Amino acid sequence: MVAKMIGKNIASTYAKLEKLTMLAKKRTLFDDRPQEIQELTYIIKGDLNALNQHIARLQEISKDQRRTVSGKHLVSHSSNMVLALQSKLASMSTDFKQILEVRTENLKHQKSRRDQFGQAPVSISSVSPATAKQGSLLLSEENQEVSIDMSSANDTSPLLGGGSTSQRIQTQQQLAIYDESDNYVQQRAETMQNIESTIVELGGIFQQLAHMVKEQEEIVERIDTNIQDAELNIEAAHGEILKYFQSVSKNRWLMIKIFGVLIFFFIFFIVFMT
Template identity: 30%
Template sequence: MVVERDRSNELYDLFSRMRQRQPQPATTTAVAPGLHSSSDVQTFNRFAKEFSTNIATVSEYIMRLTQLTNQQSVFDDQTAEVSELTQIVKTSLQRLHNDAGTLEELKRRAMTSQKNTAPTSTGHLRTAEKHSDTVVETLRSRLARTGQQFRTTLQHQSKSLKDKANRRHMFTTADRPQTFESALFQDQEQHQQQQQLLAGTGNIQYYQQRADAVMEIEAAVQEVGELFNDFTRLVQEQEEVVLRIDTDVGDAVRHVNAGSNELMRYLTNLSSNRGLILKVFAMLFFFLMFFGLIVVR
């Protein structure tokens, strides 16, 4: 006989220890070559670092929320803490969504300031711009994954609440035993009816609380869905920008190839003209030599 054992808590504890051991990734806070002097660039780097830290904090909240959702049972109600964490994560995601637009604006300011003030080469500017785009895209991807994780947790929480409510209903509304029509059991039946009436009142309050919690979770899922729609729109805009950049790069490559062909053609013409000039001078030289020999004789 196989005995099942829920070891989810051990897995989450292992993940927590591994997260504490691992250092913070440097991809979101590293400074690209040439990004040293401008205050706008420093502001962008500092804001990107804070943005990354906030995403990590929200991820920890979501992990804690998932643990509470898995630990809840009919006899261990942690609705208050779950609701508080849900509200915190929802507010944090909304703030991060707004900060994503601010991060994009800071990136544009940093690049404009870098082009206007820094005496760097074109290659360094392109490297800095590519680095900034990579930072923004990485942070947006992390934010989207965090939102998807929160949405999955909310859906699991809603399903768990409904299942627990059904189990509680099964435990508290079991069929009563048949009573005999006799005076001996009339008092007992009346007492059971009173107890069931009191239990029914408590169940109604419990179900009302469960229904309110489910409605809050569904509202949170809907808000997270709206955030995902905004994320999709932003990603689509970034894709259009990348396509335009790719098109411009392709046009530039074609222009470079055309210029190279024209230069080769001009070089060929110069080579052919040089040969013609040498031939003319050779003919003049032989003519002068021939004419000089005739005059001397």
């Protein structure tokens, strides 16, 4: 039952992995779905951890069977089943790691294209310190500032140090673009950190799998040694059976000879005594 459940979960995780592969390989900014990719990454990571725990539990069950069950065929089948599930999990974990690496490369590619063809004409260094500090005030009072009479365009602004309304609006737009770009960079940085931490966790899964595979390898080697010993014992038993058969055959011929001699004397006595 445990192996059947693990098989179903592996098939389900493979389907999610294929969907993540399709999303992660998209390199365009307009077709990118970071939220969906992040959710799938989190779900698949949890599935891999759960599968690893289930396979470890199945391995413990297999060990208990080796101690209690005498049938070597059943023990060998159980060990082979655990090895097959471990192999599938290792292959799936490797694919997941490769997909995350592809996603990382695509994020770097998107960042370079955004830096190259970005719409922000100026950097934050082109905005005065006073404007940067009071950017939120400018954004909150945008409607009031736009409605100022044009006759007061020559008056000095307490916020911009003498700039006109059009200059204030342009500065507000620049600050909004900078905030949007800064949020984008921050989101991409968090995504990269999540991918790196996921790859590190996958390394832990690989280590656990390597340990379990090593244990299974030792078990298979012991089973193979037992099978070889059994073959030697069977050959020795076959030799003993042949020796016994030859001995019985010789005894049979001896009994036939003795029986023939007895018949001969019996006939002799009957013929000559009568």
